Amino acid sequence: MPKKPSFDIPGEGFDPAKTSDLPGGRLNPSAFRRNALNGMDAVRVLAQKIKSGDIVALSKGITLIESNKDTDRPLSRELISLCLNEKETSVRIGISGSPGVGKSTFIESLGQALVEQNKKLAVLAIDPTSSLTGGSILGDKTRMINLSTHPNAYIRPTPAGKMLGGVARYTREAIILCEAAGYDVILIETVGVGQSETIVESMVDLFVLLILPGAGDDLQGIKRGVVEMADLLVVNKADGERINLANQAKASYTHALHLFPPKESGSLVEVCTCSSVESTGIIEIWQRVLKLLETHHSNGYFTKRRNAQLLHWFEETIRNNLFDLFNNNQVIKEEISMQENAILSHKLSPFDAAESLLKRFIEELRKN
């Protein structure tokens, strides 16, 4: 099977010299690497290509922002700044649900409907899975195989190794690049049982939770905190013999949702049923999504939520940059291993060691 650009596997770092369709290709590669300004030039060209809708450039851009190399961070910051000034006309939708609920099939089905309406769709899949290949241990089928071949669809899985800590930053930045590339709809897929949802909620406009038909264990399985986040509940797999169960689940959830306090958005959380494999109910779900967005635009909640997300991102960036500043300080670099030894020999608690090193850091900053 030929390698598809939309599944472009990110490498260890971004090497502008390897981007042969950028000006770097026409330069001496080693001179190119020595000169950071040239790296910045390449980033500017990359940003232009992304904005022109070049899917290969988009993949390269996301690879750059996912890079952990020190030398890549200024480049990726510049790329984000260049792409951020685009108008925010897209919608960002989080799709969540427990494993086995059929998220991939649902996204494939909804995605087909969208691209057939000439929407440009990007899917960012966040799945806290393997450090190797991701997916279930007995081997997942290739996911969203039809959607991924459509020219209007761009599918990007997050490499699992980047998950810890980085998921918020990488995904938020990937959203920016996708929007600059002209994607109208950004779907962010995640598993539905906890922390990753709260991270995703901090970057989407709407949060859709998929649930399974059948009124027993699955009702217990979905945790209240995740349901509370949802703007729309979808009972998936409402097909064949499960149609009755799906309708029961819809009734149970509709009833249960009455127990919840009203949402900040002012919207009622509705429950829909659909079958992703039979593609029934999918269009109706999208119409429901559009209606919710319309309401949120008119009552100001859409802007309020995006603003809160921008400020959250601001804080996260400060946190990360502070730690980088600390770690790159020469004296800290020299003294940190002494402190680590004191911790490991139980002479100091991690708390006390951190506090003494922090004092040292402040002294150093004041000296220079």
Add this chain to the structure above:
Amino acid sequence: MPKKPSFDIPGEGFDPAKTSDLPGGRLNPSAFRRNALNGMDAVRVLAQKIKSGDIVALSKGITLIESNKDTDRPLSRELISLCLNEKETSVRIGISGSPGVGKSTFIESLGQALVEQNKKLAVLAIDPTSSLTGGSILGDKTRMINLSTHPNAYIRPTPAGKMLGGVARYTREAIILCEAAGYDVILIETVGVGQSETIVESMVDLFVLLILPGAGDDLQGIKRGVVEMADLLVVNKADGERINLANQAKASYTHALHLFPPKESGSLVEVCTCSSVESTGIIEIWQRVLKLLETHHSNGYFTKRRNAQLLHWFEETIRNNLFDLFNNNQVIKEEISMQENAILSHKLSPFDAAESLLKRFIEELRKN
């Protein structure tokens, strides 16, 4: 039903004056509050009471470390330092699994077996759930009802509101307090589909993953990354008609685990079956756990893992303290809202605003 101390609901902040069995009870409460030294005295008494096994003091201690009040942080740091010097003789075990796999029932069953052997058992339940009550939306039964009434058992749910970001710090500190209080076995319960596992793995000696019998969807449901973390797999609900399915699942997982690279611990990941409701296979699982711990002690992996965790904690503390330092700076307090306005009016990207504020922070530090 009378309020049990082990389910003590944490309040908004720690008020030593309310701890009537501490010296504060004999002082004028308002004088007590005014004087930080007296707060420190109360913390010292609290630490002593925790070390003597006082369950009410332990609950108060955990409430203190969970407090977000600025004035409580120095007190909780002191409490941790006082409790940290105890010998590390306990074992810390993470228990994970998808919703519905029967984690609570398993912990209840294993816990009963342990307390009957005169072990002192603490259960810290981490569940990224509701900001209201936690649990499933149709209302969970009270969990671990038998275990929670046993004098050798201490059960502490993490308040869901404290989850975001804080879970690692609070739980790691709660482990320290439980160990100081003489608990031999600390079980840390979490849901089994992602990020919270990687956090828990950074603070336990062994990671036990529960799975369901039945070879279909559930095998897909457990993600490879979580399975890779597990030191022991337990097929739960191996009872009644499910015994055959459980044995099939055991065989499938045993086979699948051959595909994994060897673990750093040097141990093979084994698969057991058990029935939590019939209490079969539970003792065998505990013997397996003890055998694993023995191996890890003799090959040095136990110490290696605890050391790595101490250093991880060190880094986390530095990160948190750096951000506190930044946030409490007077100039930053004054200028941050200007930057926030610039972000919200799209004049600055969150990146650029963070960078300029950080420069300002460094200038300020240098001035003083």
